[in-house]
Amino acid sequence: MNAIAMTKDHTDIEADAHVEKPRRILIVEDDAAAARAMSEAVEDLGCEPIVMRNYEDGIKAAGLANFAVIIFDRMLPGGDGVEAIARIRAGGSTALILVVSALGRASNKIEGLEKGADDYLAKPFDPEELRARLRALLRRQEMTVLDNDLIAFGALEIRMKARTVHVKREHVPVSPKEFDLITYLAQNAGQVVTRMQLLEHVWNLHFDPQTNVVDVHVGRLRRKLEGAAGRPVIHTARGEGYVFDPSRGAE
Secondary structure, three states: OOHHHHOOOHHHHHHOOOOOOOOEEEEEOOOHHHHHHHHHHHHHOOOEEEEEOOHHHHHHHHOOOOOOEEEEEOEEOOEEOOOHHHHHHHOOOOOEEEEEEOOOOHHHHHHHHHOOOOEEEEOOOOHHHHHHHHHHHHHHHHOOOOOOOEEEEOOEEEEOOOOEEEEOOEEEOOOHHHHHHHHHHHHOOOOEEEHHHHHHHOOOOOOOOOOOHHHHHHHHHHHHHHHHHOOOOEEEEOOOEEEEOOOOOOO
């Protein structure tokens, strides 16, 4: 299939947003060859690629339909793909976001992850690596826990399929990365989870990038949960990592 033929306008996307079909992946990429390679990788995984060629069209498309993953080139006509993350989240999208960029230094990757990207892939990329990263992101969305899809700790509930968090029956808005973070912590409740474990299992990084990305995300999530629960939920194990324990009192 010709990847560029998958390009749609916003009317097409909005009109078929609720039609049952393979999972869709939004590709925001201005380079025709790169967009074609990405589309082919997406099709190889049994998903439907939707291609947008500039920054503003990508932002608009992200808000019109539910995408499993959004691939956003960093250097686009009209804006920075990393800066687009906040706008996409503000529009209500819960898609996982893969930033692809010719800016491939460690500092660039760290910046992208700290701004909320779920993964960051440097150009030029191997198509097989792109497929592997997309498979990992898609598996993350499919993760289930318990037969009834629920992780519950008293008044705190984590719904895996809906990817939502409730405390005292009130919805606590969390980003996709924060949801992955609380899920991993909850699955290891009562145990010390190190920063390296979080980097590996939540950020899919198998090295320490010497950044405070873990602490920043844990701090943000901790404030949201504590504000809703009225007590600490995530505790610091000094010099080691973090412990998820909603039953413990204040430290």
